[in-house]
Structures are given as C-alpha cells and as structure tokens.
Amino acid sequence: MASTDAAAVRADVAIIGAGLSGSCIARQLSAYELDIVLLDKECDVSMGVSRANSGIVHGGFHHNLKYLKSRLEIRGNLMYDRLQRELDFPFKRCGILVAALNDEEMKYIDHLYTQGVENGAIGIEMCSRERMFELEPKLNPDCVGGLHAPGGGVLEPYRFVFSVVESAQKNGVEVVTNFEVVHAERAGERYRIHAADGRQVEARYVVNAAGLFADRVSEIFGAEEFQIIPRKGEYFLLDRATEAAPQRVLFPVPTKVSKGMLVIPTVEGTVLIGPTAQEIEDKEDVSTNADQLNLILDQARKMVPKVSQTDVITAFSGLRPALADGDFYIDISAKAPNFIQVAGIQSPGLTAAPAIGEYVKDLVKKAGCSLVEKADWDPYVSKLPRIRDLGPYEADNLVNANPAYGNVVCRCEEISEAEIVEAIRRGHTTLDGIKYFTRAGMGRCQGGFCSYKIIKLLIRETGMSYKDIQKCGAGSELLRDAL
Amino acid sequence: MHCEGREGMKELQYDVLVIGAGAAGLAAALEVSRNNASCALVERESHLGGILIQCIHNGFGLEEYKEELTGPEFAERQVQAVRAADVDIFTDTTVTQLNAENDRKEAYCYSAVYGVLRISVRAVILAMGCRERNRGNIRTPGTRPAGVYTAGLAQRLVNIEGYIPGQDVVIVGSGDIGLIMARRMTWVGAKVHAVIEIQPYPSGLTRNIVQCLNDFDIPLYLSHVVSRIEGKQRVEKVQVSPLTNGIPDEENSFEIPCDTLLLSVGLIPENELSKEAGMEINPQTNGALVDATMMTSIDGVFSCGNVLHVHDLADWVAEEARRAGAYAVRYLRNERPKRQIRIKAGANVRYINPAMFDPDNPDKLYFRSLIVKNQAKLQIKLDHKPVKEVRLSHVQPSEMLHVKLKPKDVAGWNIMKDSVLEVSIE
Ligand SMILES: Cc1cc2nc3c(=O)[nH]c(=O)nc-3n(C[C@H](O)[C@H](O)[C@H](O)COP(=O)(O)OP(=O)(O)OC[C@H]3O[C@@H](n4cnc5c(N)ncnc54)[C@H](O)[C@@H]3O)c2cc1C
Numbered sequence: 001m002a003s004t005d006a007a008a009v010r011a012d013v014a015i016i017g018a019g020l021s022g023s024c025i026a027r028q029l030s031a032y033e034l035d036i037v038l039l040d041k042e043c044d045v046s047m048g049v050s051r052a053n054s055g056i057v058h059g060g061f062h063h064n065l066k067y068l069k070s071r072l073e074i075r076g077n078l079m080y081d082r083l084q085r086e087l088d089f090p091f092k093r094c095g096i097l098v099a100a101l102n103d104e105e106m107k108y109i110d111h112l113y114t115q116g117v118e119n120g121a122i123g124i125e126m127c128s129r130e131r132m133f134e135l136e137p138k139l140n141p142d143c144v145g146g147l148h149a150p151g152g153g154v155l156e157p158y159r160f161v162f163s164v165v166e167s168a169q170k171n172g173v174e175v176v177t178n179f180e181v182v183h184a185e186r187a188g189e190r191y192r193i194h195a196a197d198g199r200q201v202e203a204r205y206v207v208n209a210a211g212l213f214a215d216r217v218s219e220i221f222g223a224e225e226f227q228i229i230p231r232k233g234e235y236f237l238l239d240r241a242t243e244a245a246p247q248r249v250l251f252p253v254p255t256k257v258s259k260g261m262l263v264i265p266t267v268e269g270t271v272l273i274g275p276t277a278q279e280i281e282d283k284e285d286v287s288t289n290a291d292q293l294n295l296i297l298d299q300a301r302k303m304v305p306k307v308s309q310t311d312v313i314t315a316f317s318g319l320r321p322a323l324a325d326g327d328f329y330i331d332i333s334a335k336a337p338n339f340i341q342v343a344g345i346q347s348p349g350l351t352a353a354p355a356i357g358e359y360v361k362d363l364v365k366k367a368g369c370s371l372v373e374k375a376d377w378d379p380y381v382s383k384l385p386r387i388r389d390l391g392p393y394e395a396d397n398l399v400n401a402n403p404a405y406g407n408v409v410c411r412c413e414e415i416s417e418a419e420i421v422e423a424i425r426r427g428h429t430t431l432d433g434i435k436y437f438t439r440a441g442m443g444r445c446q447g448g449f450c451s452y453k454i455i456k457l458l459i460r461e462t463g464m465s466y467k468d469i470q471k472c473g474a475g476s477e478l479l480r481d482a483l
Numbered sequence: 484m485h486c487e488g489r490e491g492m493k494e495l496q497y498d499v500l501v502i503g504a505g506a507a508g509l510a511a512a513l514e515v516s517r518n519n520a521s522c523a524l525v526e527r528e529s530h531l532g533g534i535l536i537q538c539i540h541n542g543f544g545l546e547e548y549k550e551e552l553t554g555p556e557f558a559e560r561q562v563q564a565v566r567a568a569d570v571d572i573f574t575d576t577t578v579t580q581l582n583a584e585n586d587r588k589e590a591y592c593y594s595a596v597y598g599v600l601r602i603s604v605r606a607v608i609l610a611m612g613c614r615e616r617n618r619g620n621i622r623t624p625g626t627r628p629a630g631v632y633t634a635g636l637a638q639r640l641v642n643i644e645g646y647i648p649g650q651d652v653v654i655v656g657s658g659d660i661g662l663i664m665a666r667r668m669t670w671v672g673a674k675v676h677a678v679i680e681i682q683p684y685p686s687g688l689t690r691n692i693v694q695c696l697n698d699f700d701i702p703l704y705l706s707h708v709v710s711r712i713e714g715k716q717r718v719e720k721v722q723v724s725p726l727t728n729g730i731p732d733e734e735n736s737f738e739i740p741c742d743t744l745l746l747s748v749g750l751i752p753e754n755e756l757s758k759e760a761g762m763e764i765n766p767q768t769n770g771a772l773v774d775a776t777m778m779t780s781i782d783g784v785f786s787c788g789n790v791l792h793v794h795d796l797a798d799w800v801a802e803e804a805r806r807a808g809a810y811a812v813r814y815l816r817n818e819r820p821k822r823q824i825r826i827k828a829g830a831n832v833r834y835i836n837p838a839m840f841d842p843d844n845p846d847k848l849y850f851r852s853l854i855v856k857n858q859a860k861l862q863i864k865l866d867h868k869p870v871k872e873v874r875l876s877h878v879q880p881s882e883m884l885h886v887k888l889k890p891k892d893v894a895g896w897n898i899m900k901d902s903v904l905e906v907s908i909e
C-alpha cells in the first residue's frame with residue numbers, strides 16, 4: 001500500500017491495525033475534524049485476521065445478547081446495505097441455514113431460534129425437513145430440519161477493507177504500512193509511537209486494533225495485561241464450477257468451541273468449506289495440515305454430499321484472535337491515558353466491524369476528544385468497473401474509452417489489464433496486494449498463467465526492479481536473478 | 484469476411500472459428516483454409532504457437548517434419564504456413580463467451596486491439612490447450628510463502644522473460660516438464676536437490692531421465708511426496724515422505740532445505756468456455772466427448788489437441804487437429820458419417836479418443852494404459868469378438884498410445900447399429 005513518509009506525522013488519533021476493526025474505526029472518525037493515521041505492520045491493509053476468514057455477515061442468532069459481540073453483531077449486520085451503496089464492494093444477503101441431522105440437534109435449533117428472536121434477528125424461521133430441502137436441495141438427505149436466517153450474507157472481507165480504507169483516505173486519513181509498532185512513550189499530551197524501522201508518529205489518542213497482537217500492543221503502551229489465544233481455522237476453496245455450490249450459507253449445529261464446519265457460497269461464486277478450530281501457540285502459524293484438511297472434507301460432506309476433493313483449488317488458514325472469556329474487549333484503558341482497547345475481535349468481528357467503528361467513535365469522544373463534524377465528508381468511493389460484471393456491449397464502450405480493459409490478464413477470473421493497473425496506482429504493489437484487490441490469481445489456476453504478466457505490469461507501472469517484486473512484504477521476493 | 488456493426492460492436496462472419504493458436508489451433512486453421520472455407524483464428528497471447536514457444540528444448544517434429552526441432556522451431560513452421568494461407572489471425576484477443584446451441588454460433592472476444600468483437604460462424608474448433616495443476620489441486624499442506632511455482636510458469640519465466648525464480652530447487656513430479664525444468668534450472672546455475680515422484684515409476688520418457696537427471700546427478704525419489712512446505716515469506720524447506728500403502732510415512736520423512744518448489748503435477752484441459760456452452764465432458768480426460776469426426780456433443784463444435792486430452796507430442800496434436808479441421812469443413816457441406824458405433828475403453832485402458840468409430844472412414848485412435856507392462860498386447864473386440872491384435876513393446880500410463888485402423892481391417896467386420904468396439908490391453 002502506498003504509504004506516507006511518517007517521520008513527521010503528528011496526529012490527533014493513531015489507530016494501530018488496518019484490519020476490519022481499525023479500518024472501520026478510521027472511516028467513522030474521518031467524518032470529524034481530526035488528523036488520523038492508520039498504522040499497520042504489513043505491506044498492505046487487511047493482511048492479518050481480516051484476510052482469511054469465512055466472510056459471513058452473521059444472522060444474529062449464534063450468541064446471547066449479554067455479550068458485547070452479540071450486540072455489535074446485530075447492529076453491524078444492519079449497517080451493511082448502506083455501506084454497500086456507499087463503498088461498492090460485492091455483498092449478497094444470501095441467507096443462512098443451520099441444518100440439524102438428528103432430533104437431538106433439532107433441540108438445539110429450538111434454542112438458536114429463541115435466541116435469534118430475542119436478539120431481534122429479522123425474518124428468522126424454524127424449518128421442517130421439507131422446507132429445508134426447498135431452500136437447499138443439495139443438503140444431506142439425513143437432515144431433519146433446521147433454521148433459516150434470511151438476513152445473513154456473504155462478502156469478501158479484504159475487498160470490504162480496501163473499500164473502507166479508500167473511503168477513509170479520501171476523507172483525509174493517512175495510511176502507513178510496513179509500520180510495526182515496537183515501542184511507545186508519553187511526550188507531553190501525546191504518545192510518541194516508534195516503528196521497527198525507526199519511523200515515528202505522535203498522537204493524542206491511540207486505538208489498539210492490532211488483532212492477534214493486541215496483547216503485545218497493550219503491553220507496549222503500558223495498558224492492561226491480557227492474552228490473545230490464537231485459534232486456527234483451515235479451509236478449502238472449491239472451483240466455481242463445483243456441483244456442491246449451495247444457494248445459502250450452510251451451518252451445522254454449533255459445538256462449544258466453534259460454529260462448526262460450513263459450506264459457504266462465496267460472493268464471487270466459488271465455494272469455501274471449513275473452518276476447523278484448533279488452539280495453537282504461534283500467532284504467525286497460518287500453515288495448513290494434512291489431518292485437518294481431511295477433517296474438513298469429511299465434515300463438509302455431512303452438509304453437502306456432493307463436496308468433492310477434485311474441486312479443490314487451494315487451501316488456507318486464519319487465526320481467531322480470542323480472549324479467554326470469548327467476548328470482545330472494547331473499552332477505554334483504565335491504565336494508559338487516552339488509549340482505547342479493541343481486542344478479542346474474533347467471530348463475529350467481520351459482521352460487527354461497522355458497529356465497532358461507531359462504538360469506538362463514541363469511546364474516543366468519551367475519552368475527551370472533541371468531535372466536530374466535517375462539512376465536506378464524502379461517504380462514497382468511485383466505482384471501479386470490472387469487465388467480468390459487464391455484458392459485451394457495456395464492455396465494448398469501456399474498451400473504446402480505455403483499450404486496457406480489453407486485455408484479459410487473468411483468464412480464470414476475467415480480470416483486465418486496466419483493473420490491475422488501477423490496483424497498482426492505488427498502491428497495491430505486491431502480487432498478493434493485487435490479487436486481493438482485483439482477484440487476479442485467485443481462480444482455478446492460482447496464478448499459473450497470469451503471475452508473469454502481473455510482474456511485468458508491476459515493473460512497467462512502478463519502475464521497480466524485478467528483484468524487488470514481492471509476493472507479500474520483505475523476504476517474499478519472487479525472482480532471484482536474471483539471465 | 485463481412486464486417487458489420489450492430490449497436491457499435493464489431494461483428495465478423497466466417498465459416499469456421501478456431502479458438503487458440505497453439506500446435507492444435509494452427510494445424511486446424513491451416514486445414515480449414517486448405518479446404519477453401521473462411522477461417523478466423525483467435526489467440527489471447529500476442530504470439531502464435533501456444534505452449535511450444537517456451538519449450539526451447541529439442542524433441543519436436545520427428546513425425547510432422549521428419550527432423551528434430553525445438554518447440555519454437557516447430558511453431559515457426561506452422562505459423563509460416565498459416566500466415567501464407569487465407570486465415571484471419573487475431574492475436575491479443577480472448578474468447579470469453581461462446582453461444583453454440585444454434586446453427587450460427589457466436590463468440591464474444593475481448594481485445595485491447597480490436598475492442599469487443601462478435602464473431603459469427605457455422606463451425607467452431609476448440610483448441611484452447613490446458614493449464615497446469617497446482618498446489619491446491621494436490622493439497623500440499625504447510626505455509627504459503629513465495630517460491631512455489633508450477634513448472635510451466637517457471638519455464639516461461641526463465642525461457643521467455645529471462646528471470647531465474649530461485650537458487651535451491653526441489654521439483655515435484657517426474658513428468659517430462661519436471662525433468663526438462665530440472666536440467667534447465669541446473670543450466671542457469673541453480674542447484675536442483677531432488678525430483679519427487681508419487682508413483683513407483685518415473686512418469687517421463689526414459690531419455691529425459693538420463694539426459695535431465697542422471698547426467699547431472701539429480702536424485703529421483705520414487706514413491707515419495709512433498710508432505711509439507713515450510714517458510715514464512717519465502718520457501719525455506721520442504722518435508723519429503725516415503726509412501727507406505729499410499730500414505731505419507733511421517734516417521735521416515737526427511738527435510739530438504741530449498742528456496743523454490745516447482746510443481747509438475749499434471750495438466751488439465753481448459754474447458755471452462757466449452758462447459759459454459761453446454762458441452763458434455765469425459766470425466767477421464769476432462770476433455771470433450773467427441774465422435775469419429777472430432778465433433779463434441781454440440782453440433783458444429785469440434786475439439787482437438789490438449790483441450791481434448793493431454794498429449795505428450797506436438798506432432799500428434801497437429802495430426803489430430805488436422806482431422807478436426809477437415810471434418811469441420813465437411814460438416815459445413817453437410818457431409819456427415821453414414822453410421823457410427825461406440826468405442827469403449829476395456830480392461831487396463833484409461834480412456835480412448837475419439838469415443839465413436841466410423842466404419843466407413845477408419846482412422847487413428849489415441850489411448851492411455853492404466854498399467855505398466857513390457858511386451859503388452861492391444862486387443863480390439865467387436866461385440867466381444869476379437870477382431871484385431873497389436874503388439875506393444877512397452878506401455879505405461881504416462882505415455883500416450885495410438886493405433887491406426889485401416890479399411891482392410893474393417894472389411895470383414897459384421898457391424899450392426901448398436902455394435903460396440905472395445906479396446907483393451909493385456
Ligand atoms: C477462521 C475465522 C473465521 C471467521 N469467520 C468470520 C465470519 O464468518 N464472520 C464474522 O463476522 N467474523 C468472522 N471471523 C472474525 C473476523 O475475521 C475477525 O473478527 C476480524 O477479521 C478481526 O479484524 P481486526 O481488524 O480486529 O484484526 P486484524 O484483521 O488482524 O487486524 C489487525 C491488524 O493489526 C496489525 N498489527 C498487529 N500488530 C501490529 C503492530 N505491532 N504494529 C502495527 N500493526 C500491527 C496486523 O498486521 C493486522 O493487519 C473469523 C475469523 C477467523 C479467524
């Protein structure tokens with residue numbers, strides 16, 4: 001991500017962590033007369049927990065209202081339609097089904113239904129076996145009934161973050177990437193925040209939205225002590241041509257540790273199966289493991305028997321940044337002045353993110369920061385045309401205006417040169433950055449055909465040397481030498 | 484060629500559209516034009532020749548041109564012939580949609596040069612080649628760092644773009660592409676530490692094992708898999724496990740430090756366009772089911788080369804494609820076979836192409852064995868009665884086989900409407 005030289009940056013608010021939480025907070029605060037910096041240690045935004053998850057906007061029935069996460073989930077869910085209009089990201093309210101495979105499980109459905117009703121989940125419905133098959137013919141024939149939550153939906157989390165960040169930037173937020181916060185001290189009324197590479201930022205208020213590393217950042221600022229326990233979830237991604245694609249997100253009846261293994265029709269037409277749930281120690285260990293991957297296939301087949309391993313195009317994993325009590329911890333620090341904690345943001349953190357933004361905005365105000373609305377705040381971002389969404393006639397007009405739209409670079413996802421160049425110009429200058437922004441390289445060939453073309457476009461557009469082209473950040477250089 | 488615009492979009496009309504200009508598309512287009520039909524050849528890359536262009540090694544052309552050529556030399560001969568013929572060539576143009584259910588078929592093509600084109604034809608020849616299987620397809624666990632490439636991508640980077648992806652290399656898969664890349668990477672100064680093959684036998688040609696591995700002392704591990712990839716930002720090492728009863732044996736696993744992993748684990752025909760057009764696919768090949776005239780389940784749509792089934796030899800691709808070209812023109816003239824019978828893959832045969840047989844025009848059949856065997860026998864039966872036998876000195880799954888049936892073979896056969904020809908290996 002293009003970043004400003006932060007040496008001289010002095011801000012009112014510094015937000016540490018540009019994932020779903022940090023970016024929604026930044027955008028929310030960008031509506032006020034404040035200087036805001038959004039800091040992240042990675043080469044691009046959304047490269048932490050917000051990169052690899054299920055991408056579900058939850059239906060509001062999984063958790064009891066006594067939890068903050070449940071209240072923010074309900075509120076967050078309702079905010080998505082408006083956000084979609086403003087921010088132009090792919091989002092679909094496809095609905096959620098929870099399938100019970102026996103009478104015992106059906107009792108739990110009862111409980112989920114009651115909880116959903118108490119939470120005010122809109123349109124929630126108890127379903128007979130017949131109704132379940134009407135809603136999803138591909139279900140396991142053993143299904144005895146279940147729950148339907150029409151308000152649930154799917155989106156691509158990183159795509160959403162990119163849009164939110166773009167909007168925040170448009171309204172004056174400075175984004176600084178490759179900025180790993182390693183140290184902080186008080187300097188009068190401000191914090192002086194130091195990055196690993198020596199750069200500094202000063203800010204009056206600090207928001208800790210550092211995901212898996214929120215405990216570490218809290219320690220750096222001398223705030224509360226707590227521990228984030230990473231819980232790994234592994235997935236398989238299936239080709240968009242799979243016969244296993246359901247109409248709605250399919251959940252099993254949840255277990256104590258997780259919501260179980262799902263079959264998810266992604267908003268881009270592929271199918272995601274998973275996640276597993278395994279507590280681990282290393283917060284950087286996003287490897288996948290043979291035993292877990294087999295488990296995913298077995299469990300997913302219990303939902304949709306048509307799931308086939310020949311449809312697998314890739315596997316990945318994400319880490320849930322969990323606190324011991326399972327809830328979000330969002331509050332003004334009692335120990336460090338003007339320091340706001342946004343920690344333990346595990347599921348439903350994506351659903352809740354817009355509501356977290358609002359909630360933290362109010363905490364910032366409560367901490368003493370005066371919020372004066374900007375007269376010229378603009379909630380909209382410019383729409384980016386994608387040739388795959390256009391019919392031939394519309395595409396023809398676009399190509400006439402800019403021929404680069406006619407050059408299909410990524411054949412599997414049908415992404416044009418113009419879209420890739422736009423991603424590069426918006427500061428996504430790594431292969432992963434371009435992939436997450438445009439989808440080039442995300443399809444069935446996984447970059448086998450287009451990687452070299454994207455490398456060439458990167459060199460052409462940025463003037464970088466081939467040696468500096470990275471997959472994602474320092475150390476991930478792709479090419480060693482030239483002939 | 485007629486050119487007319489409807490609502491601004493360019494529309495072109497031909498007899499035949501050939502999609503893809505690799506060895507298959509070039510041979511097919513040439514044949515169409517030799518038979519005096521008008522032809523458009525559409526290729527998404529800016530060069531003609533497809534995958535041949537990056538195969539700078541020898542081993543092409545022995546059958547087509549009776550001399551040993553490199554891939555680019557083979558392509559160059561085809562390209563010259565096509566350029567001299569009456570074929571309209573569109574490079575940098577991708578076919579994104581094919582509507583083939585009607586008598587007149589329409590293809591939408593996207594191009595930075597021509598804008599969006601609608602090409603309207605009576606027959607289509609699919610020659611889109613294939614893509615490489617990747618890490619996800621073989622589900623290798625571990626981290627997801629930089630340094631994991633498919634062998635064909637690495638070949639492209641080295642041979643065409645002039646970049647060396649890494650210095651310490653492990654190669655997965657002993658097919659010809661993997662073997663050739665082992666030698667190529669060694670030649671450009673990298674150290675190739677091992678080639679790992681899941682099968683108990685190498686899947687490439689013996690010639691390539693000798694010339695690409697043995698000559699450079701590169702160890703080949705048979706019945707082994709890469710069971711884990713490690714490294715945070717860039718590949719740091721891989722874990723290699725022997726297979727015991729088909730399962731990776733953790734205990735006897737070992738590690739190889741490396742910065743690059745090349746995957747040469749098979750090819751998949753690129754049939755997404757064809758599937759969207761409603762074409763029936765043979766699950767054994769991932770290619771179309773074609774009749775004796777190379778026509779798919781969609782009337783007027785033909786298929787040949789790697790998009791039909793993965794070939795080992797460009798020469799055979801060209802041969803098959805010429806047939807598709809010739810039959811496409813006969814289709815335009817409403818010359819269809821009087822009768823066709825079904826061909827069935829029998830014992831030890833994975834698949835056979837085409838799937839139908841025209842007794843009045845016997846021709847070549849391509850097939851693959853399911854077994855490894857020396858001194859094998861090809862057995863052809865008509866309705867369970869043996870009608871022809873051919874000796875095969877050696878068969879293995881990775882080597883495509885062929886048999887040519889001649890009119891004199893068929894002369895005495897008692898063919899009924901629902902007769903079945905069965906091909907098996909003993
Ligand atoms: C397997 C899985 C499935 C999930 N499924 C869903 C779902 O379907 N629906 C749903 O609602 N939620 C889901 N979630 C939860 C959701 O993904 C998270 O709640 C959300 O992504 C958390 O966002 P965040 O911004 O708090 O954290 P992150 O995205 O991790 O952002 C924190 C950022 O801080 C940066 N950072 C860390 N330390 C430093 C430092 N020292 N200096 C600078 N920057 C730093 C990191 O690089 C990172 O970018 C799922 C989570 C997982 C793991």
Ligand SMILES: Cc1cc2nc3c(=O)[nH]c(=O)nc-3n(C[C@H](O)[C@H](O)[C@H](O)COP(=O)(O)OP(=O)(O)OC[C@H]3O[C@@H](n4cnc5c(N)ncnc54)[C@H](O)[C@@H]3O)c2cc1C
Binds near residue numbers: 541610611788
């Ligand atoms: C690495 C490698 C090494 C080989 N070594 C040998 C050897 O030593 N000797 C030998 O005889 N054979 C060898 N072969 C096999 C032989 O070269 C191939 O089988 C043959 O070239 C395939 O030809 P094709 O036309 O079917 O496919 P391709 O060459 O792949 O051509 C397909 C073309 O279609 C284009 N295309 C696809 N979709 C579209 C679309 N929608 N719109 C427009 N254009 C499209 C592609 O860009 C491509 O140019 C090798 C193959 C490979 C991959």
